[in-house]
Amino acid sequence: MTQLQQQFLLFKLAIVFLTRLALPIKQNIDDELLNKATGYFGFVGFLIASLCGAVLFISSLVLPLSIAVLISMAFGLMLTGAFHEDGLADTADGFGGGWSATQKLTIMKDSRLGTYGASALCLTLLMKFESLFLLAQYDVCYVFISIMFAHVSSRVLAISIIPSLDYVQLENETKTKPVAKSLSNSSIFPLVLSIVIALLVTIQFVNVTLLQVAGLLVVIGLIRLLFIKFTKKQIGGYTGDVLGAAQQIFELVIYFFMLSLIGDY
Numbered sequence: 001m002t003q004l005q006q007q008f009l010l011f012k013l014a015i016v017f018l019t020r021l022a023l024p025i026k027q028n029i030d031d032e033l034l035n036k037a038t039g040y041f042g043f044v045g046f047l048i049a050s051l052c053g054a055v056l057f058i059s060s061l062v063l064p065l066s067i068a069v070l071i072s073m074a075f076g077l078m079l080t081g082a083f084h085e086d087g088l089a090d091t092a093d094g095f096g097g098g099w100s101a102t103q104k105l106t107i108m109k110d111s112r113l114g115t116y117g118a119s120a121l122c123l124t125l126l127m128k129f130e131s132l133f134l135l136a137q138y139d140v141c142y143v144f145i146s147i148m149f150a151h152v153s154s155r156v157l158a159i160s161i162i163p164s165l166d167y168v169q170l171e172n173e174t175k176t177k178p179v180a181k182s183l184s185n186s187s188i189f190p191l192v193l194s195i196v197i198a199l200l201v202t203i204q205f206v207n208v209t210l211l212q213v214a215g216l217l218v219v220i221g222l223i224r225l226l227f228i229k230f231t232k233k234q235i236g237g238y239t240g241d242v243l244g245a246a247q248q249i250f251e252l253v254i255y256f257f258m259l260s261l262i263g264d265y
Contacts, residue, residue, distance in 0.1 A: 014040035039187030042194025045152035087244015089117030150254035168237035
């Protein structure tokens with residue numbers, strides 16, 4: 001297998017991992033391949049954002065803008081299988097309902113949805129809808145850029161947490177959601193490249209100053225640091241659910257940042 005074929009395989013694996021798109025993968029998948037595939041999570045964000053943005057734009061041509069936003073969100077949930085949203089709900093239930101780390105991890109593996117998870121999920125979806133609706137009211141192209149920036153950077157930032165925490169699971173647990181358990185050196189370049197491209201595209205099409213970008217980086221850095229410390233205190237490390245929760249949080253942060261740029265809403 002050539003280097004180009006290897007990278008294409010990793011990209012396909014990343015798509016299959018983060019979406020419900022069924023792509024043929026003939027090779028046997030092991031932990032090493034999964035860890036390397038995380039490097040393309042940001043580029044999968046481009047794919048998801050493009051499809052969700054296209055659905056929003058087409059829907060807005062024939063339907064009220066609020067309905068178009070809801071259809072785009074529903075499409076995104078179906079496309080990803082609510083993968084990250086499920087992680088957010090499980091994390092909220094575990095962190096909110098358990099006392100010890102073992103209890104929290106046990107609750108997080110429970111398929112039932114609790115009060116904390118339902119509350120976190122409802123509030124997050126409502127904030128997403130309101131943010132996207134306000135951004136779309138300002139300009140449909142602007143909301144497309146916002147979706148692209150949010151989907152790419154949030155996935156990269158979630159993956160960036162892996163080197164800072166240990167992977168944790170219940171003792172003797174065998175049935176777990178597939179999750180990267182380390183970040184390979186080869187994954188760093190495509191991750192950085194994807195978020196740099198997303199940032200450059202945003203700067204190119206959106207009126208944003210270097211000071212505002214610097215402010216965003218500071219805020220993201222602080223949130224990332226606090227999230228890592230909080231998660232470590234709760235369960236001693238990270239799980240796939242925790243990474244999903246991180247993605248949802250960073251996605252909202254980007255939407256809020258894009259809202260702050262238009263000022264009057």
